[in-house]
Amino acid sequence: MDEIIRLGKKFEFDNAYWENPKEYNFINLYQVGELYCADNYEIVEHRQVCHEITCIISGRGYVFTDGKAMKAAERDVFLTKKNQIHRINSAQDSPLRYYYLAFDFNERAEQQPYLAVKEWFLSEQEVVAKDAVGLAHPFSKIMTEMYCFSRNSSEMVGTYIDQILYLTCRLFANKEPIRYLPKGADGSVGRVVYAVIRYVDENIYNIGTILDIARGLNYNSSYLSRAFRKEMGVTLQTYVSERKMEKAVEMLKLGHMTVTQIAQRLNFESVQSFSKFFKRAMGIPPAEYRRACAEGRNTADGR
Numbered sequence: 361m362d363e364i365i366r367l368g369k370k371f372e373f374d375n376a377y378w379e380n381p382k383e384y385n386f387i388n389l390y391q392v393g394e395l396y397c398a399d400n401y402e403i404v405e406h407r408q409v410c411h412e413i414t415c416i417i418s419g420r421g422y423v424f425t426d427g428k429a430m431k432a433a434e435r436d437v438f439l440t441k442k443n444q445i446h447r448i449n450s451a452q453d454s455p456l457r458y459y460y461l462a463f464d465f466n467e468r469a470e471q472q473p474y475l476a477v478k479e480w481f482l483s484e485q486e487v488v489a490k491d492a493v494g495l496a497h498p499f500s501k502i503m504t505e506m507y508c509f510s511r512n513s514s515e516m517v518g519t520y521i522d523q524i525l526y527l528t529c530r531l532f533a534n535k536e537p538i539r540y541l542p543k544g545a546d547g548s549v550g551r552v553v554y555a556v557i558r559y560v561d562e563n564i565y566n567i568g569t570i571l572d573i574a575r576g577l578n579y580n581s582s583y584l585s586r587a588f589r590k591e592m593g594v595t596l597q598t599y600v601s602e603r604k605m606e607k608a609v610e611m612l613k614l615g616h617m618t619v620t621q622i623a624q625r626l627n628f629e630s631v632q633s634f635s636k637f638f639k640r641a642m643g644i645p646p647a648e649y650r651r652a653c654a655e656g657r658n659t660a661d662g663r
Contacts, residue, residue, distance in 0.1 A: 399453070411440065423438050611625070
């Protein structure tokens, strides 16, 4: 892996332990991070020294495994196994952004229930699947813990790594999408509204309009809006906006993404529309809020 060339990155938050892998439960961690490619970015062909899970956040490109080219797009999850030949190419007009986890199984993986995960991973023939289990969430939490390292962060990282491995196993073992309203469920307003809440919370980065929620749940958008307001006392659009604002504040506080990148991540039409949205809710533009957060961190660090 040392021979990998990384050029032209917009940003990368990389945590590498190649010389001294960190042990987390039943795996040894070699590398975990988040990469936002520049146009035409490429990781040159190399042989994997360990296993890797790649979770695409946004953009387009290609992932090559043992010479097989696969299109990469938002919410794609790729498995690359030890000793496989691997390469990634990012598009020019829509560069890739993705999370990655590089690991190997340790001795604890020979015990149940971990052995079942190891055996599944080593025998799995599929290389790519569309994320239907919210895999980006524990990845995001790992980035937060490692960026803002504090008390018990190491233990928290371990729990999120476990989630990534179990969710990946679930994703590839069951290609059916999550049913927010299972077959046979009653169609009561309360149950429908709870399904909306779960869908929004787990798909907040992919939601642009209320229609996206309606399509995801296979319901009429007007019905969902009326039912949600009746049960919750606020409009569905207000709820989505509040959840997006929470994510925006979280990412601005972390400080390793630009305002433009956050606007893209939250599926706004433009950085201008995001800035107006943020200022209307918080009273100040997002860039100013981010500067205030940075100054607060510097003061706390004594700088």
